[in-house]
Amino acid sequence: MALLWLLSAVASLAEQRFPPPDFEGGHQLPVTTTPPARALTLDYLDVGVLGLSLGLAIWLVYRRRSRKGLIVLSIFSLLYFGFWRHGCVCAIGSLQNVALALGDRSYALPLAVLAFFVLPLAVAIFAGRIFCAGVCPHGALQDLVLLKPLKVPPGLEAALSVLPFLYLGAGVLFAATGSAFIICEYDPFVPVFRLSGRALMVLSGAALLGLSIFVGRPYCRFLCPYGALLKLAAAVAKWRVRVTPDNCTQCRLCEASCPFGAMREPQARPGTQTHARDRRRLGWLLLLLPLLLAGGGWLGYRFSAPASRLHPTVSLADLLIRAQGSPPKIGALTPDDLALERARQAPQEILAAAAAIQRRFAIGGWIFGAWVGLVFGVKLISVSVHRPRTDYEPDSGDCFACARCFEYCPNELVRRGVIPATTLTAAAPEISGPPGLDRS
Amino acid sequence: MLTRLFQVEAASPPRQSGGETVLLAWRLTAWVAGVFSLLVGITLLVEHTRAKPNDLLQPPQLIAAKEQLRLDPTNPQLKQDIRELDWRLRQRYFRHLALMGFGVHLLAGGVIVLVLAMMQAARCRKRVPLPGPKAAIPHPAARFAARARWAVAACGIVVGSGLFVLSRALGPNLPTPAAELDKLLATRPEESSSPGHPQAADAASLAELRQNWPRFLGADGNSFSPSTNAPASWNPQTGAGIAWKVPTPTRGFGSPIVWAGQVFLSGGDARQREVICLDAQTGKILWQQPVASVSDRPDRTEVPDSTGYAAPTMATDGRRVYAFFANGDCAAFTLAGQPAWARNFGPLKNPYGHATSLATWRDRLILQLDQGESEDGNSKLYALDARTGQTVWQRPRKTGATWATPNVIDAEGKAQVIALSVPWVIAYAAADGAEVWRAECLNGEIAPSPACAGGLLFVASPSEKLLAIRPSGQGDITQTHLLWTWEDSIPDVTSPASDGELVFILTTSGMLTCLDARDGKKQWEHDLEMECHASPALAAGRLYLFGQKGTAVVVAAAREFRELFRTEMGDAFHASPAFVQDRMFLRGMTNVWCVRTINEAGKEGAQP
Amino acid sequence: MNPAESILTRRRFLVGTARAAGLLAAGGSTVSWLRAASPGRDANPFALDVERLQHTDPKLIHYEQVARFQGCAPDPRRIAVGPDDRVYIAAANAVTILDCNGRLISEIACAAPVRCVAVAAEGTVYVGVKDHVETFDRTGQRLATWPSSGRRTWLTGLAAGEKDVFAADSGNRCVLRYDKAGKLLGRIAERNKDRHLPGLVVPSPYLDVKLAPDGLLRVNNTGRHRVEAYTVDGDLEFFWGRPSAGIEGFCGCCNPVGLALLPDGRHVTCEKGLPRVKVYSPKGVFESVVAGTETFYENAKTGALKTRSDGLVGGLDAAVDSQQRIYILDLVANDVRIMQRKA
């Protein structure tokens, strides 16, 4: 199936390093085959499909408000971005490419990768986490197997929801220093898309998929670093998912419908006494923030030295320093011996490069640590801030715009004409009434 | 009522009895698909683990069969067996590949069916989520906020301590922090550009030093001469190969040093110390300078007769010669014999008399004055300005008297002064005397000097063990940089000799051992049956040994023992020989000898 | 489904956590088991193991090293020893002339890569520069530049006799015979069915030529693993050598890569791949080893080997001085070892 591309450099063959034999029988030298890489146009096709899918998802969520449509789109994304493109490059991984491009001036970032990074974020600034809703193959995979959703206790959810930001920080740290793309390396679902992979990755993918049956989108909520970025963008989004476009009857059906813990219930303004206490606490937390930043920065700096060993050059320098003075080996050399041999040919360069990388890691370590401190500080502040709300509405940062809650809202059903409006008025007092609902 | 309301939406609910059947069918499908997927998954996992490509393709039996064929190269049956085995193995490997590919698709199909079935089953059972009674909690938001705060704080503590533990646990093993790497790199250009070094002009280059014999045990302190035509044999009786022989002009145990056609000896007694320069061509005394009244204090050093005043060997940097005497006198002369400077470091407290020889590094004279007991705190290492004798740096040493000579080595571009003490081998930076590393491995009365060759440092703990140390690292390197030890027939007086490939050690009783420098494996040992105080020396692929009673032995510096030459000199030797090109210089108790390569005699002189 | 059931209570959370922990432990142990079963970074199961061949029986080594010094220019290619026991090394774009202790005496600079060098008895230095020969007197003054003999000419070996100069041309797979004035007299060892000449097989540019005391040329037919003796007129007199990784044969695809002759007509051969230098009798019977593979650390580890721009991949060359000491040039470590016969 491979197209054989002939070597174009026929002229260069005339000037070979050392002439091959002249065959008396006139034997012609074969040409080395070079099956071409995936065509560049296909990369742009991917970007096009991404853009179209995002647009379609916006339409489905905000205009059609259709869960069914989103399921179909999810399956398409899973097939196209997941199984067809093997999940690579994806928006989640692309953030590392961008970080590397920022950290390494010599790294040229392909435009397609940049588009994968920017498009979902730009959309999120206007329309929330539309990308998660039906375009991301990782999300689609988890969403499709979510069969028996359990609710994660809110406290635990709050604690776990800082993890994506930490993972984001670590991913950026390692990518920007050119050490590793840890987000790709430990991506649990890419092996599923490729139908092969390291045992560790396959097993972690299987475990996470198993978990996704009971816990809604565990990777998206508690790990995904790109999700963290999307969450920030979605928090200020212009258009938000609203359970009902009309009046909320406070029937609380939607609250139970959300498997991702994103639904927020109405909250009254606190009384003056509580208010004062909250403000005092908030003041203390704001004072704590610089301390957290500084402490985190210091920890990050301490962490930077061992972390730098993830960089191949630093680990090679490590190997070199350890092996100093030891006699060279001959015979069957292991990969490490060979790497050491290479290092010994230019020890100065290796050491200098390693030292430079370690210096960059030290700076990166301060920033990473401060980021960790900031994340915890801001999270503590945000859970302490009181936001009065009148209606049930999804938290725009946490909502994946999966459109599940729409189908549960009686107002919505009336709007669609599925049920007559009269049922609603009849039901309303019953719902807002005291406990003791008829559950038969 | 609400139930009815939602039944409209909840996926066209089938009638009760039909629904049950469908549900059952989907459940059964789900179970079957689940079990199937699990089985396939386990099979794949097992197959994946069991069958690494190398196990499949290069199993021991194939390797063994090929080995067998090597021993029996004409056996046709064996060849046939190998071919069949090879065929089977390759088939097995590609079967494995096909199986894995097929299995993965099977698994994917199974999982898809499982998920679909479970979805359908769930749809069949779908009931309206009815919100329960609103829990009557007083301030739900405040309670949630409080819990969330605690949870986040706990998570923060876990993450923070995780980072801390991680940096602590991995920290100490860290290669070298950036700052130290920088230091390492920063020192290198300065070291490597030594010819352009402003001070280097006042000292000979290392290449020049190696062409001569500027100090005890040669330029590198490892008793190795780069000479390729050192004398292989001579005859003291007939005088064949003896270029000259003159009566030893002064008493002393120090070895001769040679620079540019001049041989230097020091000697003396309580009354008078002196430095003597002989012509390397003829043995004539070129100049003779007394070293007197260096100190205006009365000399209170007790010097035993067995070592005398001139046990330390002189040293030269190619510009001046330096001599040290057991009473602490240190004197420098120009090559022409003009006194340059003199200092007294006495009195020295030493039970056998001070015997440590001198070393030079660039334009500095390295002086190791270990004395008394460890507690006295009188031991010091000095670097003197070779032009003036002024101290450039000094380091106190927590050790008692030792007799080994310091060695200046090049460790990855940095010059280090290796000085032995009990129990430490310590490396000081030659530039500023800062301690670089130390290794705890010595015991007893330290007399054998450290030799460095082939990037390794060979140190003898007298009569106990010989150690090979990688002279690198920082701080205490005892656990990390000791490459090997050897514990048999260890010298207590003589120093090891090495060309970087082999190490030779010689005990006082004459047991000569040859070890592989890289791994310390014994190549051979041989009893020379003579008492030796002179250290063995290597030149032109031969090892030269001189007994106290005058026996001279030459053996091949090779991996098997071969005695090449043996003769009686009729002299007593305590000093080690010096080699320069085709000449060998010996200081006996009665005569100073110059032995010269016979077959080349007359064509190539020692030095113009 | 009762919505209350879908809320994670503390008990369910604990039970769930315990289950998850159990699963995690099972998964972890499986993974560690898998890891133990899979090869680590410190092993290469596919390594080409030639360690067995890298050891030489010490009984066969009849020479010992008496000196070793570094070359003075990068990319060394050939070595020759002049009548005054000076060492001539063809390296980079020059011939460096050293004394027997490795001190640089002088240097002959050329415009193109110097591939080989030979010194005649009277002291004239013949230098093979890329595709032609240049001659110099003993002081390094240029005497003449001979014309190139063809586009594919690729000189890799030179020998200077009393009347003739022979140049091994790897590119054309023959030996060129010149007179002392640079006139091309003939091409030796070319494939010729009429004269029953099988031709030279030269997979890589290592062809060498030496003039033996018996008046015959010795040419290394590297692809056939043998040394062939030709008359100066181009008749093949005899040949010897066979492919074998054993010590008595020539291993690899292109060996021996260098020749030198002792005054009594015995051959010194150099090999690459398994770098070793051996001595064969004038008739080609294996006699002894000058230096085995273990001597040439740098050369033997292929991890360090780079394919150089001149097409050479490591190798050794040898020359003999007036005391019958053998000088070995290591093309990788760029050093010269002087080997002397053990007493």
Added chain:
Amino acid sequence: MNPGISKPSSVTRRQFLRDGARAAGLAGLGGLLGLVAERSTAKGTVWQIDPQKCVRCGNCALYCVLEQSAVKCVHAYALCGYCQLCTGYFEPDPNDLNTGAENCLCPTSAIKRTYIEDPYYEYTIDEQLCIGCAKCVEGCHRFGNGSLFLQVRHDRCLNCNECAIAKVCAGDAFRRVPADQPYLLKTDTF
């Protein structure tokens, strides 16, 4: 339920803040885009092995995410000596110079040996069988001209965002190359 809680002023203030943040976010994203895109001259990139840096450590066969590595041995015929005794084909010390399994180096028999004319033989790689173990590459490099070398074959490579082999490559030989020139063949001239 709580009619008094929603105050218009609070809503507009929040709206204002949100708009500001959105504008800032967009500006930030745009800035990032400008910063990176300015430097991003590259089109697509793919992974490739630099044969000059390859140290033939065997990791390519073991670490590819595919069950059978996407790295294969390729042959630069113009550099080949067409040897009868090919050290990439035969064991270092072959029993005989024939195609019997006992003489062959390749664990999967992926090299085919064809007679051309005396004394030349041509060697070709069957990529269906090759696993990229570099055994023949090592043999050819150690003893021969180095005409056999490893390349990532792009009809198989998944072009992972980070190549799993690149991470463990002992020679640091993997790098990203432009997708329209995806091979680094050994044809260097001078």
